[in-house]
Amino acid sequence: MERTNNKRASIDIDAVFDIETQDWDKFVYGGILYSDGEYRDYSWEEQKEFIDDLLAIDGTVYAHNGGRFDVLYVLDQLVKTNRCEKATIIATGSRIAMAEIGKTKIADSCALVPLSLEKAAKIGGVDKLETNLDCECGKSCGGYCAIRVGMGGSRLVALRRYLKGDCEATLKYLKAISLFAEDNDLDLKLTIGASAWSNLSRTLNIKQATWKNDEHLYKRARAGYYGGRVQVFNPNSLFGYRADINSAYPAALQQISVPYGNPKGYGSSELTENQWNDNRPGVYEATVNVPRDLFVPPLPVKLRDGRIAYPVGTLRGSWTKLELENAIAHGCEIVDFRSCVVWPRLVSLRDWVDKIWGLRFAAGKSTALGTWVKFYANSLTGKFAQRPEKTCWRLGEPKTLRGWELVYPAFDVWKKDVSFHAKNSHVQFAAYLTASARISLYKQLSKVGKQAVYCDTDSCYAETNDFANLGKELGQWDLEGEYHDFCALAPKFYRFINPATGKRVVRSKGMPEIDFELFDAFRNGETISQERGVRQFKSGLMAGELFGRKHLTRSNKQDGVRFGDRILANDGLTYPCDIVRLQKWTTPGTKEHPTIREPLAYATKSAN
Numbered sequence: 254m255e256r257t258n259n260k261r262a263s264i265d266i267d268a269v270f271d272i273e274t275q276d277w278d279k280f281v282y283g284g285i286l287y288s289d290g291e292y293r294d295y296s297w298e299e300q301k302e303f304i305d306d307l308l309a310i311d312g313t314v315y316a317h318n319g320g321r322f323d324v325l326y327v328l329d330q331l332v333k334t335n336r337c338e339k340a341t342i343i344a345t346g347s348r349i350a351m352a353e354i355g356k357t358k359i360a361d362s363c364a365l366v367p368l369s370l371e372k373a374a375k376i377g378g379v380d381k382l383e384t385n386l387d388c389e390c391g392k393s394c395g396g397y398c399a400i401r402v403g404m405g406g407s408r409l410v411a412l413r414r415y416l417k418g419d420c421e422a423t424l425k426y427l428k429a430i431s432l433f434a435e436d437n438d439l440d441l442k443l444t445i446g447a448s449a450w451s452n453l454s455r456t457l458n459i460k461q462a463t464w465k466n467d468e469h470l471y472k473r474a475r476a477g478y479y480g481g482r483v484q485v486f487n488p489n490s491l492f493g494y495r496a497d498i499n500s501a502y503p504a505a506l507q508q509i510s511v512p513y514g515n516p517k518g519y520g521s522s523e524l525t526e527n528q529w530n531d532n533r534p535g536v537y538e539a540t541v542n543v544p545r546d547l548f549v550p551p552l553p554v555k556l557r558d559g560r561i562a563y564p565v566g567t568l569r570g571s572w573t574k575l576e577l578e579n580a581i582a583h584g585c586e587i588v589d590f591r592s593c594v595v596w597p598r599l600v601s602l603r604d605w606v607d608k609i610w611g612l613r614f615a616a617g618k619s620t621a622l623g624t625w626v627k628f629y630a631n632s633l634t635g636k637f638a639q640r641p642e643k644t645c646w647r648l649g650e651p652k653t654l655r656g657w658e659l660v661y662p663a664f665d666v667w668k669k670d671v672s673f674h675a676k677n678s679h680v681q682f683a684a685y686l687t688a689s690a691r692i693s694l695y696k697q698l699s700k701v702g703k704q705a706v707y708c709d710t711d712s713c714y715a716e717t718n719d720f721a722n723l724g725k726e727l728g729q730w731d732l733e734g735e736y737h738d739f740c741a742l743a744p745k746f747y748r749f750i751n752p753a754t755g756k757r758v759v760r761s762k763g764m765p766e767i768d769f770e771l772f773d774a775f776r777n778g779e780t781i782s783q784e785r786g787v788r789q790f791k792s793g794l795m796a797g798e799l800f801g802r803k804h805l806t807r808s809n810k811q812d813g814v815r816f817g818d819r820i821l822a823n824d825g826l827t828y829p830c831d832i833v834r835l836q837k838w839t840t841p842g843t844k845e846h847p848t849i850r851e852p853l854a855y856a857t858k859s860a861n
Contacts, residue, residue, distance in 0.1 A: 262440040262451045264365070264431060267312030269423040272323055273416050275401050277787050278802045280326065282412060285314075286420035288428075294413055297402045304330050308338060313358045317370050317423045320349035320361030321789060327359060328352060328648060329800035332664050339649030343443070347789040350443055352648075362427055364444045367628055368621060370422060375621040377425025382418035385411040433622065437612055439629070446636035449629050450677040453605050461676035463515060464641075470518050471641075471680065474594045476571035477536030478638055478684040479553040479561055481710030482691050483744040485816040486549075487826055490706045490739040493716040496723070496730045498693060501711040503630040504728030505689035507606040509575070510534075511682045512596030525590035529574070535595030536684060538571045540588040541580060549698045549705065550829050551580045553691070558839045562818030564832040573681075576688040579695065596681065606630060610727060638683035645669040646790075661794045697721055697730060703826065707741055714739065740776070742809065744817045748772045764807055780808045 272283040283303045284294040295303035304327065307314065316323035331338055331354070341353040350364045366373050371381045386396030386408060400412060434441045440451035453459055464471040498504065512534040519525050529537060543550050543565045550563045554570045567588070572580075581587065613626040647667040651657045660668045690710055698705050701715040713720070714736060722729050734753050741747035745762035748769055757769040766785055767775070775781050783805040793799045814820060818835060819827035830838075 261434075261438060261455065262442050262448070263434065264427075264441045264443075265313045266315060266424070266427050266431065268310055268314045269362075269420050269427070270307060270314055270316050270319075270323065271416055271419045271423070272326055273400055273412060274326075276802060277785070278800055279402060281400050281402055281404070282416055284413075284416045284420050285310075286417070286424050288424065292417060292420065294416060300330065301334070304334075304336075307359075308354055308357045311356045313360055315360050315362040315423060315427055317373070317419070318361065318363045319359065320345075320351075320364060321347070322787060324349045324352050324359050324361065325787060325790060325793065325800045327354070329798070331648065332799060339647070339651075342646035342648065342790070344644070344646055344790055345444060347791070349790050360443065362423060365441065365448065366426065366430060366625060367445060368625060370419060372621045372624065373426045374422035375426075376625065377422060377427075377429045379422050379425055381422055382415050384415045386415075429622075430625065439612075444632075445628055446632040446639075447677075449633040450636045453602065453633060454676070456608075457602065457605055459513075459600075459602075459679075462674055462678040462680075464674045464678060467518075470516060470594055471674065471678075473518060473538070473571070473592065474516060474536050474684070475638075475680045476538070476555075477573050477594075477688075478680055479555075479687060479691070481687065482553070482563070482694055483709045483817070484563065484819060485707055485741045485744055485747075485827055486703075486705040486819070487707070487716070487739075488741045488816060488821065489825065490714070490716060491737065493704075493706055493714055493736055493739065494718040494720075495733045495736055496697070496713050496715075496720045497733050498690075498697075498711045498730050499725065499727050500627060500631070501690040501693065501728075502634045502686055503606050503610065503627070504693070505686040506602050506630065506633065507610070508603075508728055509685060509689045510599035510601045511679075511685045512598075513600035513679075514597040516594050516596050516681070518592065518594045520592045522590050525593040528593050528595050529590060532574075533593075533595040534574055534599050534685075535593055536571050536573055536681065537577060537593045538569075538591040539577065540567060540569045540591070541577070542567050542586045542588055543580070544584050545831070547584065547829070548703055549695065551583050551585065551695050552576065554832065556818075556839045557836055560818070560839065562832075562835055563829060564818065564835050565829050566832040568832055573684050573688045575685055576692065579692045583695075583699065594681075602682075606727075634683050634686045636677050637679045637686070639675055639678055641672045641674045641678065643671050643673075645671060663797065664794065664799060666794060693722075693728070706739060707747060709745065740772075741816065742776055742811050764805070775807070775809050778809060780806060782806045 266288055268285055268287045270285045273281050275281050280300055281297050282294060285306060286292045328340060338354045342349055343351045348361060348364060351358055351360045374381045384396035386399040388394050388396050388398060390398040399408060440448050442448045442451055519528055525537060541552060543552060545565045547565060550565050552568060552572060553561050553563055554568050556562050609626060609630045613623045616623040616626055649665055651667055657667045657669045660666060694708055694710060697713045697720060698708060700721040701717050704716040706714040706716060718732060720730050723732055725731060736749040737752050739749040745760060748759040750757055759767055759769055759772050761767040766783060771781055784802055786803045788796055788801050788803050793801055816827050818830060820830055821827050
């Protein structure tokens with residue numbers, strides 16, 4: 254599937270395929286489009302022929318979003334028909350990135366091009382077709398509810414046209430991306446993150462990470478890596494402004510240097526302090542006093558339940574030198590050092606970002622291709638933080654059973670847990686880059702003070718438009734517009750009205766397709782059920798069906814007091830918690846729960 258030489262990595266595209274279903278999990282029609290333009294479609298009565306022809310392809314076949322849908326159907330058919338093929342499955346999170354079945358490699362194109370088909374099709378110069386089927390369910394589904402086994406006449410003609418159009422759109426955008434990569438010396442691999450790492454390491458000669466001889470050192474370095482910052486400061490705000498940073502992680506890649514070379518660890522307070530005073534870049538374990546009069550504390554910590562919080566009080570943890578210096582600049586005090594992992598020098602990745610960002614501007618920031626280039630740069634930070642722990646999956650008994658476990662006998666699914674550090678696991682790069690993004694956000698939050706409403710790493714909502722560093726350049730903040738009637742139930746779960754367009758916007762992590770009315774119903778205590786899509790690979794195995802309709806039911810468990818790591822006060826704002834109490838609240842089995850409290854005295858004194 255991938256071809257790697259001394260110059261760059263590229264991909265093979267031998268065919269694409271797609272399926273259309275009734276109620277998500279009943280095959281109605283399938284189509285295969287070969288790279289030479291040959292096309293064939295298959296009715297519900299020709300499923301065996303469809304699978305036979307698919308698995309006769311000696312090469313790589315792509316399906317748009319296949320790792321969450323089409324590939325699951327293929328694996329389900331292998332199980333149901335007792336096929337002799339053995340499948341090796343590469344899963345990345347909930348997505349199957351690739352299933353290798355005999356000589357056929359079935360890959361998910363969204364792992365490389367993480368765009369909707371409607372957007373991705375524009376990269377190939379076409380528009381995604383409409384179904385031209387009448388909606389019968391009254392839910393504005395686009396006509397998908399009309400897809401039925403046994404359908405005929407004009408409806409079947411429309412469906413076959415739609416199916417072929419999706420196959421053509423997928424093949425065209427993959428070929429266009431491949432040609433764009435060839436023309437601009439970009440690497441392409443199975444996933445967009447692997448592609449970006451391959452390109453960076455090759456063009457800047459970044460060597461592979463060297464953790465294999467000291468796992469303990471790696472864990473100490475990883476302790477300084479945290480993700481983005483997502484917090485609710487005002488759960489209900491009638492009016493305000495929205496600002497977004499122009500590409501937080503690529504901006505960090507451009508603006509800071511990252512630790513590089515062979516790491517070295519120090520385990521005593523004195524030696525660690527010496528490294529700090531010598532300005533050695535790295536991750537430092539320390540005890541830090543965070544003043545209790547900060548409305549927005551600067552340092553993240555990992556709680557006992559694994560979540561990230563930003564508390565006040567005396568904290569003990571590991572942070573990059575970058576983030577500790579920012580904390581000191583905003584009133585925090587280092588009590589003592591405990592240990593550190595440091596690197597001999599810093600290296601700049603700016604040349605790579607400048608090249609990628611030049612390609613984005615040439616393509617057009619708002620175009621589909623420009624968006625893909627942006628994602629190419631964004632994906633790199635997560636790739637640096639790739640964990641060494643991996644699970645290998647196998648459908649059918651492996652040739653050697655050493656280390657493999659039969660975990661789902663009904664499906665003949667085997668699992669093997671492995672641990673190894675990939676070449677790209679420069680976790681200190683990820684630690685510095687995410688720290689830089691959080692610092693940029695922290696400066697914005699400090700600027701707006703108690704008028705802050707919500708933040709999510711690269712965005713800030715506030716009841717003031719007095720934002721810092723406004724502009725259109727990489728790393729500056731762009732004033733996107735106003736909002737009305739903002740309401741948040743939890744981090745990453747909120748809604749508002751865009752007064753410029755009248756659009757009702759909902760963000761609801763874990764509950765796709767929720768609209769404004771459903772959000773309010775959920776807030777008011779109603780249980781929400783959604784059945785769009787099919788269960789993903791692991792959840793399907795646990796449910797006893799590889800290709801079964803998803804049944805998602807959620808109820809509002811928020812108490813209206815605790816918003817992530819912050820607690821609501823009587824003035825309607827949330828406030829940070831003391832680390833001791835916060836750890837107690839997040840300890841499993843505790844009976845103490847947070848309650849609404851009076852605003853602390855410091856809150857009226859500090860704009861910070």
